[in-house]
Amino acid sequence: MSVTSIARAVRVPGLIPPYTPTGDEIAVFELAYRNRLPVLIKGPTGCGKTRFVEHMAARLGRALYTVSCHDDLSASDLVGRHLIDASGTYWTDGPLTQAVRHGGICYLDEVVEARKDTTVVLHALSDDRRILPIDRTGEILEAPPEFMLVVSYNPGYQHLLKGLKPSTRQRFVSLAFGFPEAAREAEIVATESGVDPATAKRLVTLANALRSTADHDLEEAPGTRLIVDAAKLIAGGCDPQVACRAAIVECLSDEPEITRALMVVVLAIFGN
Amino acid sequence: MEEQVGIAWHRLINRLAARRFPEAAVELASVSRDAALLFRALGGDHGVAVQAGAQTLHGARRSLLERLAGSARKVDLAWVDRQALQLPPLIDAFPATSLNRDLYFWLAALCAVDPQPHLPWLARNQAAVLTITRGYPGLAASYGRLVEAEIARRPPISKLAPDEAQQEQAIRAALRKPGSVAALPAARRPPHPVLLWLRPELPAKGKKPHPDKSPDQPSQAASALQSDKKRRLAEHTEMPERKGGLLIFRPESIFSWTEYAKVEHETKENEDQDLAQAADDLDVIAIAQDRRNIAKKLSMTLDLPVAEGDDTPLDGNRMLPEWDYRTHTLKADRCRVNTIPLTDAKPCALPEHLKRDQQRLRRQFGALLPVRLRLKAQPEGNDIDIDPYIRHLAHNAGAETRFYLDQRKRERDLACLLLADLSLSTEAWVGEERRVIDVIRDSLFLFSEALSVTRDRFALYGFSSQQRTDVRFHTLKTFNEPYDDTVRGRINSISPAYYTRMGAAIRHATEILGRQKARERLLLLLTDGKPNDADLYEGRYGIEDTRKALIAARQQGLRPFCVTVDQEAHEYLPHIFGKNNFIIIHKPSELPSRLPLLYAQLTR
Ligand SMILES: Nc1ncnc2c1ncn2[C@@H]1O[C@H](COP(=O)(O)OP(=O)(O)OP(=O)(O)O)[C@@H](O)[C@H]1O
Ligand SMILES: [Mg+2]
Numbered sequence: 063m064s065v066t067s068i069a070r071a072v073r074v075p076g077l078i079p080p081y082t083p084t085g086d087e088i089a090v091f092e093l094a095y096r097n098r099l100p101v102l103i104k105g106p107t108g109c110g111k112t113r114f115v116e117h118m119a120a121r122l123g124r125a126l127y128t129v130s131c132h133d134d135l136s137a138s139d140l141v142g143r144h145l146i147d148a149s150g151t152y153w154t155d156g157p158l159t160q161a162v163r164h165g166g167i168c169y170l171d172e173v174v175e176a177r178k179d180t181t182v183v184l185h186a187l188s189d190d191r192r193i194l195p196i197d198r199t200g201e202i203l204e205a206p207p208e209f210m211l212v213v214s215y216n217p218g219y220q221h222l223l224k225g226l227k228p229s230t231r232q233r234f235v236s237l238a239f240g241f242p243e244a245a246r247e248a249e250i251v252a253t254e255s256g257v258d259p260a261t262a263k264r265l266v267t268l269a270n271a272l273r274s275t276a277d278h279d280l281e282e283a284p285g286t287r288l289i290v291d292a293a294k295l296i297a298g299g300c301d302p303q304v305a306c307r308a309a310i311v312e313c314l315s316d317e318p319e320i321t322r323a324l325m326v327v328v329l330a331i332f333g334n
Numbered sequence: 335m336e337e338q339v340g341i342a343w344h345r346l347i348n349r350l351a352a353r354r355f356p357e358a359a360v361e362l363a364s365v366s367r368d369a370a371l372l373f374r375a376l377g378g379d380h381g382v383a384v385q386a387g388a389q390t391l392h393g394a395r396r397s398l399l400e401r402l403a404g405s406a407r408k409v410d411l412a413w414v415d416r417q418a419l420q421l422p423p424l425i426d427a428f429p430a431t432s433l434n435r436d437l438y439f440w441l442a443a444l445c446a447v448d449p450q451p452h453l454p455w456l457a458r459n460q461a462a463v464l465t466i467t468r469g470y471p472g473l474a475a476s477y478g479r480l481v482e483a484e485i486a487r488r489p490p491i492s493k494l495a496p497d498e499a500q501q502e503q504a505i506r507a508a509l510r511k512p513g514s515v516a517a518l519p520a521a522r523r524p525p526h527p528v529l530l531w532l533r534p535e536l537p538a539k540g541k542k543p544h545p546d547k548s549p550d551q552p553s554q555a556a557s558a559l560q561s562d563k564k565r566r567l568a569e570h571t572e573m574p575e576r577k578g579g580l581l582i583f584r585p586e587s588i589f590s591w592t593e594y595a596k597v598e599h600e601t602k603e604n605e606d607q608d609l610a611q612a613a614d615d616l617d618v619i620a621i622a623q624d625r626r627n628i629a630k631k632l633s634m635t636l637d638l639p640v641a642e643g644d645d646t647p648l649d650g651n652r653m654l655p656e657w658d659y660r661t662h663t664l665k666a667d668r669c670r671v672n673t674i675p676l677t678d679a680k681p682c683a684l685p686e687h688l689k690r691d692q693q694r695l696r697r698q699f700g701a702l703l704p705v706r707l708r709l710k711a712q713p714e715g716n717d718i719d720i721d722p723y724i725r726h727l728a729h730n731a732g733a734e735t736r737f738y739l740d741q742r743k744r745e746r747d748l749a750c751l752l753l754a755d756l757s758l759s760t761e762a763w764v765g766e767e768r769r770v771i772d773v774i775r776d777s778l779f780l781f782s783e784a785l786s787v788t789r790d791r792f793a794l795y796g797f798s799s800q801q802r803t804d805v806r807f808h809t810l811k812t813f814n815e816p817y818d819d820t821v822r823g824r825i826n827s828i829s830p831a832y833y834t835r836m837g838a839a840i841r842h843a844t845e846i847l848g849r850q851k852a853r854e855r856l857l858l859l860l861t862d863g864k865p866n867d868a869d870l871y872e873g874r875y876g877i878e879d880t881r882k883a884l885i886a887a888r889q890q891g892l893r894p895f896c897v898t899v900d901q902e903a904h905e906y907l908p909h910i911f912g913k914n915n916f917i918i919i920h921k922p923s924e925l926p927s928r929l930p931l932l933y934a935q936l937t938r
Contacts, residue, residue, distance in 0.1 A: 136710075145724060151724050151728035153728075271376060279371055323370075326372050327371065330375075331473075332471070333475055
């Protein structure tokens with residue numbers, strides 16, 4: 063995987079991705095930014111973590127370098143590596159180094175997926191030293207005030223063998239994300255998908271009904287993303303029951319017994 | 335011939351009379367899972383199970399036909415209590431299957447929302463109906479159909495006496511326009527039952543849903559009594575352990591406990607506090623079992639010095655320490671572990687009822703099998719690793735020559751010891767047919783099936799205890815044994831006995847698992863309650879000792895995790911295991927199928 067394909071710089075002045083706040087997260091994030099503190103965002107899937115970071119980056123006018131972490135990600139995927147061309151070898155910065163050099167926001171998504179030895183490169187960056195040593199070139203970069211490190215993860219899964227080390231997590235200002243309150247979520251669904259407010263409201267009712275079965279019947283509660291997806295199908299002319307099955311129910315479980323039962327809930331709301 | 339006609343006629347009457355449509359019947363079993371999920375989705379309590387409710391005597395006027403046929407006096411209605419969502423075992427009230435099925439879902443929804451359960455019947459039901467029809471358009475639509483069908487089913491107003499007719503009018507109005515009727519006009523008889531509403535609290539003598547509570551209740555029909563008994567047993571098992579003492583036993587068990595207590599009272603030194611505690615627990619049980627002469631039997635044991643406080647070190651092969659939180663000391667050699675090999679269990683195959691799960695698990699766990707892993711920067715291999723090679727060129731250094739890629743199988747290097755609580759409390763009933771021990775047995779089976787697919791190393795042990803001198807450790811499967819019919823035979827033979835000296839069992843399991851060489855070592859505890867034993871090992875003492883044993887296990891590099899079916903476990907497990915290291919299974923009957931998945935999740 064090339065470095066450029068995992069890093070994405072969003073630099074569209076004037077176009078801020080819409081984000082509907084559910085609490086003080088915008089203010090806290092801004093204060094963290096001004097005080098050069100790194101931020102950790104935790105919350106269930108599809109609750110707006112990525113959207114929030116994109117929104118904040120645009121709002122603060124910083125470039126955003128996003129890295130989706132996985133267990134094959136190495137420190138050099140973050141920091142950089144030597145490449146080769148006709149004239150020989152040359153060094154190229156990884157997304158983390160780029161963000162430090164240019165004073166951007168580096169966003170590590172699903173950070174618990176990364177191996178522990180990968181996350182240690184963050185340590186010196188995320189305390190008050192704010193430095194990034196590059197072993198391969200012998201360079202030591204000092205982060206400018208505009209640089210910010212943001213990581214996110216989903217604490218929902220109980221997992222014995224993975225988790226953030228306390229020494230890592232205590233370096234971050236932490237924001238816990240949950241699902242927005244019903245009226246607000248309906249607003250989000252309506253604006254994101256273009257569906258009418260009444261349908262948006264029904265979809266959110268459905269989402270909340272399904273969420274209350276989550277720790278019992280489902281591995282994970284349906285996020286706003288699924289609801290927005292269903293809404294988009296409906297806005298495009300799809301029958302609501304069909305849309306809910308395709309965009310929500312079948313995404314939540316593979317077990318026929320469960321999906322059948324989930325459809326009963328769909329019918330309780332979209333039946334006719 | 336005449337007889338034949340007679341029977342046919344009787345049947346016909348019966349059918350007409352009861353207004354039944356057997357061809358359109360829907361059984362609870364076919365919809366219970368869906369109804370339960372809908373119930374939870376609409377805010378119903380996660381802890382309750384779906385149950386086929388008992389019939390309610392309605393006492394309304396029966397038609398001549400009904401009187402002729404002697405039927406239709408009892409009717410199935412829905413209600414929910416602390417243990418169960420009670421739904422009719424079968425619904426055949428309406429001529430269309432879809433209506434009968436919708437009625438199940440409607441009732442489940444009604445039980446879930448019930449916003450004002452303390453209002454009188456009429457107001458309460460109208461409030462619940464309104465909540466649903468306003469919040470859930472799909473249910474509102476089906477309610478419209480159900481109301482029409484229900485009204486068509488109800489006795490014609492023209493045939494009723496004036497007072498009853500007025501009452502019936504009110505009910506119909508409330509059905510058609512929920513919220514519109516303030517009170518039910520008085521009549522000499524209760525109204526004809528409304529299938530779309532929750533069961534009324536029977537007005538007569540403040541009778542409760544469980545009429546079996548009063549000691550001298552006259553016996554009802556035999557079958558009703560039977561199922562009552564079952565439910566009653568379940569109730570006992572779900573009664574919370576008040577003061578950290580005994581778990582609740584079935585009456586039969588109490589007898590054996592009583593006997594047991596009699597022979598175990600030699601030790602003199604009694605600690606008043608512990609004794610008082612034990613007495614408390616006995617009271618709870620005596621009240622709970624306030625029937626026949628069990629209470630009397632128990633009161634005898636109250637005089638016995640059950641508590642035991644002597645610290646004489648024991649000698650024996652496997653002696654384990656125990657933590658005394660009052661003195662903050664780890665007392666050496668305080669517990670004797672007796673390993674019980676279970677050699678005489680008859681080998682057997684996997685029980686038939688688990689075969690389907692076995693297939694499913696094989697499929698699911700196939701995915702966890704070792705995968706190929708690409709190893710970077712190897713001294714040799716079948717591909718060039720560009721990255722270190724370029725680094726090599728960039729630095730013009732000859733030293734580093736590890737620039738090959740190699741493929742290797744990644745083995746899951748994992749050892750898991752599963753420790754199952756086999757104390758007497760596991761004899762409690764979790765439903766109509768199964769006890770906790772049966773659920774644990776099935777769980778052990780399915781767990782083993784799943785792990786033998788992953789090829790993770792695992793061992794199975796069970797434990798119970800009878801004071802500190804006899805902590806019984808049952809070997810079901812060691813790490814070295816294969817999972818085969820011999821092991822299945824042992825799993826099959828487990829049965830509940832005595833108490834739960836958890837700390838000692840964990841220490842012993844820690845020793846065994848600690849000897850395994852694996853990168854990750856998981857100690858999985860399967861239980862249904864708190865630590866406790868027949869001496870001072872209960873309440874805080876047992877909890878603190880277990881906690882200490884777990885801290886020691888963690889220091890050895892083991893990962894302890896607890897799976898419990900005790901619904902009250904959130905009160906003490908966070909303290910013992912740590913917040914993220916346990917899970918409460920709300921429906922014990924789901925433990926067998928959930929345990930393997932949980933394992934997969936924990937070790938993915
Ligand atoms: N507060 C919000 N404001 C606007 N849109 C939102 C909000 N929350 C969620 N969304 C919508 O939900 C979608 C999913 O959100 P996002 O991708 O940010 O989730 P996430 O929390 O990053 O999930 P994951 O953990 O799976 O990456 C967004 O594309 C957006 O449409
Ligand atoms: Mg995201």
